[in-house]
Amino acid sequence: MPKASATKTDAAASDYLSVRTVDVVPGDAGLRLDRWFQRHIPELGHGRLQKLLRTAQVKVDGKRATANQHIEAGQTIRIPPLPGLMDATGVKKPARNVSVKDAEDLVARVLYRDDDIIALNKPPGLAVQGGTGTDKHLDGMLDALRFDSEDRPRLVHRLDRDTSGVLVLARTARAAAYLAKSFAGRTVKKTYWALTLRVPSPSEGTIDIPLAKAEGLMGREKMEESEEGDSAVTDYRVVEDVSRAAWVELWPRTGRTHQLRAHMAAIGTPIVGDRKYGGTEANLPGIAPKLHLHAAALALRLPSGMQWEVTAPLPEHMAATWQLLGFDVPKQKKRKRPG
Numbered sequence: 001m002p003k004a005s006a007t008k009t010d011a012a013a014s015d016y017l018s019v020r021t022v023d024v025v026p027g028d029a030g031l032r033l034d035r036w037f038q039r040h041i042p043e044l045g046h047g048r049l050q051k052l053l054r055t056a057q058v059k060v061d062g063k064r065a066t067a068n069q070h071i072e073a074g075q076t077i078r079i080p081p082l083p084g085l086m087d088a089t090g091v092k093k094p095a096r097n098v099s100v101k102d103a104e105d106l107v108a109r110v111l112y113r114d115d116d117i118i119a120l121n122k123p124p125g126l127a128v129q130g131g132t133g134t135d136k137h138l139d140g141m142l143d144a145l146r147f148d149s150e151d152r153p154r155l156v157h158r159l160d161r162d163t164s165g166v167l168v169l170a171r172t173a174r175a176a177a178y179l180a181k182s183f184a185g186r187t188v189k190k191t192y193w194a195l196t197l198r199v200p201s202p203s204e205g206t207i208d209i210p211l212a213k214a215e216g217l218m219g220r221e222k223m224e225e226s227e228e229g230d231s232a233v234t235d236y237r238v239v240e241d242v243s244r245a246a247w248v249e250l251w252p253r254t255g256r257t258h259q260l261r262a263h264m265a266a267i268g269t270p271i272v273g274d275r276k277y278g279g280t281e282a283n284l285p286g287i288a289p290k291l292h293l294h295a296a297a298l299a300l301r302l303p304s305g306m307q308w309e310v311t312a313p314l315p316e317h318m319a320a321t322w323q324l325l326g327f328d329v330p331k332q333k334k335r336k337r338p339g
Contacts, residue, residue: 017081022173025180026073027155033060034067035130036077039139040154044082052080073184103144110145112310116175116303117168118145118153121312124164124290128155138167145169157183160258162273164315165192165295178303183255189299192250192260193239193314195292195321196269197282199246204237207263211256222276223262232256234263240327245272245284247327249296260293272321286324288317 028036037049049058049067056064057080060071071077098106105123112119120138122128127137142152153169156179170176182188212229214222223229233253240247246269250260261277264270270278273291283289299309314322314329322329 017083019081020079022077022079023177023180024071024073024075024077025154025156025176026184027157027176027180028071029073030070031129032067033058033065033069033071033077036071041079041082073180098141098144102141106138106141106144111166111312112308113147114302114304116171117179118171119298119310120145120167120169122159122164122167122295124162124315124317127161128158128167142169156180157255159295160261160291160293162291163293163295164318165312166190166298166310167295168298168300175303179300182300186253186255187300190252190295191297191299192252193294193296193318194248194250194260194264195272195287195318195325196246196248196264197272197278197284198244198269199241200236200238200248200264200267200269205235207234207236207267208232209263209266211259211262213257221257223256223258225262225266230254230256232259232263234260236264240325242325245325247322247325261291287321290317292318292321294318 022040024036028039031039033053034046034049037044052058053065053067057078058065059078060069061075062078065077106120109121109123110118111121122138127134129139130137139155142155145153149171151172153171154173154176156168156170156176159165159167168179170179209225209232210227210229211223211232212226214224231254235251235253237249238246239249248264248269250264252259256262258277261271261274265274265277270282271291271293272278272282272284272287273289274282274293294314295312296314297309297311299307302308313319319329
């Protein structure tokens, strides 16, 4: 029996010396099992993981597992004892090296931090997770955001590579489980800002168009309207407009892949810079040919019970566009760490 005075180091060490069962959170849904281990226990190593899989010590939902099987939210992963993953001081070994420049940039992008979560202003162009041809991604740099914690933060939701704005990370397993339920239960309010080609009509409303993955794209992910697809619902409102474009506020009720991009294109007002859904006409003269979609704010109830909201300033290319078009952007406040 552990003593009541056990330290955090003792607790971390005991995690490695006993069998654990971990729930798969929505932010990890669709990952290969080996990539899940790379994300959460990267110090384990590929060779040792393969041995554990061959001897059926790692299981998914109580069944023998393989490295390349894809996992889904709500499944359970059995992790056997993992002795030897602590350094000489009894502290978990560092997982990955992050360049000083990347680490400083990520820390500077922190909008809010407490003992449970970190809110980050993700830059456009940075993938959240790795994939084919993607060597640099946020998931591979999360060690830079440990701060005073022994554990690396965990992803609980995602943003597209070219979408900027608020991304929430969990700092503990308990917070990850809580946030996963919040996102899955749709109790999180997400507000996006977009620049659309042309002005949506009516000026506010709801888009209810089911979406399904398009086929035959040689690995390129794209969604399309389909009666057989998953329900996808978006509320929107035009904030300001000029003759050729509009600043639109968007509130997704569901969380389908590329939902906002596909929905705005479906009503004839694609997001500026979105060549995938708007084609070449989605670019406007004098405006940066980058995706103009930003996760501007996110509101939820924190694990502490506090109702909380955080906002993220526009990325450089969108701020320049807003200035060029004369849009009046209200000042967005950063919520700093309490105390």
